[in-house]
Amino acid sequence: MTNQTDMSANTGRTPLDFDNDAGSSRSKYVAGGLVVALVGWMGSGVVLPSEPEASDTAQDAVSEAPRRVAVAVQDSVARAVAQVFAAEGQALAERDTMILAETGGQIAEVPVERGAEVKAGDVIARFETTRGDADLTRAREERNRAQREFDNAQTLLQRGTSTVDRVAQARSTLAAAEAAVTAAEEALGDTIVRAPFDGRIEALGIEHGEFVNAGAEMARIVDSTPLRIAIQIPQQQLADIKAGQRAQVAFITGETAEGVVRFVGRSADAQTRTFTAEIEVPNPDGAIPAGISAQVRIATGEQVAHFVSPAILSLGTDGTLGIKTVDAEQRVEFRKIEIIRAQTDGIWIGGLPEQMRIISVGQGFVNDGELVDARADEEATPVAEMAPEPMVLGASESRDEGAIQ
Known part of the structure; x- marks a missing residue:
């Protein structure tokens, strides 16, 4: 104050003093009120949070809802299909026999050719019989002599001038002679080789004039x-x-x-x-x-099965072969299958319910348990037109094994 008085005295001016003015404190109140209002407005978002508009909430809910994948389905009804083992x-051949030589000797005749059709008993080859005929003649003569000795021994026994032992010895000699005749006859019969049954000469390993040992292969008949x-x-x-x-x-x-x-x-x-x-x-x-x-x-x-295209088959998470279907709530179901039979236009699969809605298009984009937008497949073949092919020879066959290997 002293300074101001001195200054005023020196300059001759009177200083202004607002301390006693009634309006000097009004600006302070206005400023304090603005500060309080600003703080209250800034805190209104925390103390009084604003409610979101109803239209924004509905829009956000629509945007967050998952969109269902559209798939094509076809109705399938199981039918009886024949199971075939392939x-x-x-x-x-019914019979296939190699004819062996039962005796040895020189081939005298071969009346058949390779590839000829023969009947049972037909002659295939003949051996030379000169030696066999001589052996048979000698055996017969020995038998005649033994027969005479036996007859004489019996006559003398009846007259009392012979003994029982002599008769027994003569009988034994006769029996040996008869056996020799039988053996000679069989040996002579073995010189003729005959077909054991009706058939075809597939192999002929002998020629006229050839010498053949006993046991050698002569011909094969089939x-x-x-x-x-x-x-x-x-x-x-x-x-x-x-x-x-x-x-x-x-x-x-x-x-x-x-x-x-x-x-x-x-x-x-x-x-x-x-x-x-x-x-x-x-x-x-x-x-x-x-x-x-x-x-x-x-x-x-027969087995009840569904007829489908191989293109709709899918693999489960564990690698199991199956198909995907939809239920009444349009929820995807993965079902394991068994391949019953394959045809040129599709396959028959079993192990499934009698009626189903099979996903025919889009099965690769949906998973088990997922909700989908199922629509009828307009290009699917009607069930009434699907029928098992007849057992055509040469058709391919598939089994879940198990083949028909």
């Missing part, structure tokens, strides 16, 4: 009426194959025939664990040769 086999088709049955399918079942056979040469299972083995091969079975096939004219390959198909019964 196996590769080999055609075998009877292929009927044929035997030998196949191997896995142990899993042994119970399905029984004697008397009908079988269809397709030979590699193109011929087809119908046969009957006539033998099923009951002892497994130690290496393959399979059982041998034979199918008898008529072959009256012998047109089908033995030794060729053949495919055998045996109907083993």
Whole structure:
């Protein structure tokens, strides 16, 4: 104050003093009020949180809801399909025999040729019989002499001038002579080689004038009426194959025939664990040769199955083969399957309910338990038009094993 008074005195001016002015404190109150209002406005968002608008909440809920994948489905109804066991086999002759020489000597005649059809008893070859005829003549003479001695011994015994021992000795000599005649006759008979049964001469290893030892191979005769088709049955399918079942056979040469299972083995091969079975096939004219390959198909019964395209098959998380279906709530279900039979236009699968809605398009984009937008597959073949193919020879066959190997 002293300074201001001195200054005023020096300048001659009077200083302004607002301490006693009534409006001097109004600005302070205004500023304090603005500060309080600003703090209250900034804290209003915490103390009084604003409610979100209803329209924004609904929009967020729609955006967060998952969109269902659209898939095409087809209705499928199970039908009865024939189960067929298929196996590769080999055609075998009914009888196949190598004819051996029962005696030794020189071949005098060979009246047949290789490839000739013969009947049982037909002559295949003849040996020279000069020695055999001589042996038979000598044996017969010895028998006649022994017969005379036996007769004389009996006559003398009746007269009382001979003994029982002499008669017994004469009888023994006669018996030996008769045996020698029989042996000579058989040896002479062995010089004629005959066909043991009806068949075809497949091999002929002798020629006229050739010397053959006893036991040597002379000819091979084969009877292929009927044929035997030998196949191997896995142990899993042994119970399905029984004697008397009908079988269809397709030979590699193109011929087809119908046969009957006539033998099923009951002892497994130690290496393959399979059982041998034979199918008898008529072959009256012998047109089908033995030794060729053949495919055998045996109907083993019927099983209820669905007909689908192989393209709709899927793999489960564990690698199991199956299909994907949808239930009434349009939820995906993965179902394991068993392949019953394959055709040229699809496969028959089993182990499923009688009626289903199968995902035919889009199965690769959905998972088990997922909700989908199921729509009818307009390109699917109607169930009424699906039918099992007849047992066509040569058609491929699939089994869940288990083949029909």
